[in-house]
Amino acid sequence: MLSSARPVLVSAGLMAVAFSVGVMPAAAQGFGINCTIKPTRVVELSSASVGIVSEVFVVPGQLVEEGEVLLRIDDRAVQSELALAEARASLTSGLQAAQVRADGLRSRLARLTEAMNRRAISASDHEAAALELAMAEADVQRERDVLALAALERDRVLAQLAAMQITSPVTGIVGENLVDPGEAAVPNPIATIHVTSPLRVEAFVPAARLGEIVGATEHMIVVDDNPTLVPVVFDYAAPLADLASNTISVFFRLEAENILPGSRCFMPEGQS
Numbered sequence: 001m002l003s004s005a006r007p008v009l010v011s012a013g014l015m016a017v018a019f020s021v022g023v024m025p026a027a028a029q030g031f032g033i034n035c036t037i038k039p040t041r042v043v044e045l046s047s048a049s050v051g052i053v054s055e056v057f058v059v060p061g062q063l064v065e066e067g068e069v070l071l072r073i074d075d076r077a078v079q080s081e082l083a084l085a086e087a088r089a090s091l092t093s094g095l096q097a098a099q100v101r102a103d104g105l106r107s108r109l110a111r112l113t114e115a116m117n118r119r120a121i122s123a124s125d126h127e128a129a130a131l132e133l134a135m136a137e138a139d140v141q142r143e144r145d146v147l148a149l150a151a152l153e154r155d156r157v158l159a160q161l162a163a164m165q166i167t168s169p170v171t172g173i174v175g176e177n178l179v180d181p182g183e184a185a186v187p188n189p190i191a192t193i194h195v196t197s198p199l200r201v202e203a204f205v206p207a208a209r210l211g212e213i214v215g216a217t218e219h220m221i222v223v224d225d226n227p228t229l230v231p232v233v234f235d236y237a238a239p240l241a242d243l244a245s246n247t248i249s250v251f252f253r254l255e256a257e258n259i260l261p262g263s264r265c266f267m268p269e270g271q272s
Contacts, residue, residue, distance in 0.1 A: 032268040033213070035203035035221060037254065039194035039261045043170055047185035048163045049073055060176045064168045064193065073164040073185050082161060085154040095143035102136040109133050170195050173261075194261055201232050201252040203267050207241045210248050213267075219252060221265045229268075230256060 051073040058070050109129045116126045168191075175192030179185070201221060205213050213219075214237055220229040232252035241248045 032222075032266040033203050033205055033209075035201050035252075035265045035267055037223070037259060037261055037263045037265055038200045038202060039172065039196050040198055040200050040253075041195045042175070043172070043193045043195065044189040045070070045166060045169070045191045045193065046187075046189055047073060047166060049160065049185060051075075051164065051185050053179050053181050053183050053185055053190070056178065056181055058174050058178070058191075060174050060178050062174045064172065064174060066168060066171045068168050070166050070168055070174070070191050071179065072166070075161055075164045078157060078161050078164065082154070082157045085150065085157045089147065089150040089154045091150070092147065095140065095147060098136065098139040098143045102133065102140050105129070105133040105136045166190065168193055172196055196261060197255070199254040199256065199259060199261060200235070201254050201265065203250045203252065204242075204245065204247040205237075205250045207246050207248055210237065210250070213250055219267065221252075221254075221267050223259055223263050223265045230254065230259070 054072055054074040056071045058064055058068075064070065109126075112121060112126050112129045115121045116123060170193055172193040172195040175194055177189065177192050179190045203213070203221075214234065216234075219232050219234060221232055222228075223230055232254045235251040235253050237251070238249040
C-alpha cells in the first residue's frame, strides 16, 4: 500500500546524507511503504473466582511488570472460611488422646504377654487385649486422617484466596477494558495487557517488492512525524497476499521504550 502523502523532489546527495546520519528529511517522508505498530500480543485476563471486584490498583495505559497485582476480588467470605479451616487443622487434642490410649494399651498388652507366657492368664484374655490395642491404633490413624484432610482443606482455601488477587502474567501496558470496583469478575475479561517489548511492526509491502524488502540486510522505519530512522528486525512474511491491494504483510520486531502501539509509521525507500 503506497503512501498517500504528496511527493517532494529530494536530491540524491541529500538523501544519502540523511541515511548516513540516521535522520530522514521531512520532505522525504511521503515515500516508502506504509506500516503500523502493534503490541507483540494482547493478553486478556479472566478470573477463576466468582465475585465482586473490591480494589483496582492500576489504570489504563499504565506499564505493569510481570507478577504485579492488578486488582483484588472481595475475599471477606473466603477469609472466614480460611479461619475455620486453619482452626480445624490445628485441633490436635483428638490425636493426642488417641495416642495416649494406644500407648497405654500397648504397655498393658506387653504385660499380659509376659503373664500368658507364665500361664498366668488365658489366651482369650490376651487376644481381647490385642484386639483392643488394634482398635486404639485405628483410632490414632483416623485422627491423623482427620488432621490431614483439614490441612488439605486449609490449603484449598488458601489457593482460592490467592486466586482472588489478580496479577499480570506478563510485562506490558494495561488496556482500556479494565473493570471498576463493584463490577463482577466474570464472565467477561477483567483486564487486558498489551505486550510491548518487543513491538510488532506490520509493513504492507507490494507483492512485486517482497524479495527486495525481505532480502535487505537492514530495515528502518520512520514513526509519526519524527524524522529519525528507527531500526527494526525482520521477523516473517505472511504466506498470502491481500488481493484487493496486492500487498503482503511483512512483520518486524521493534525494541523501543518511547514508541507506543498504534503509532503511524512507514518504511522509507533505500532499504539495503
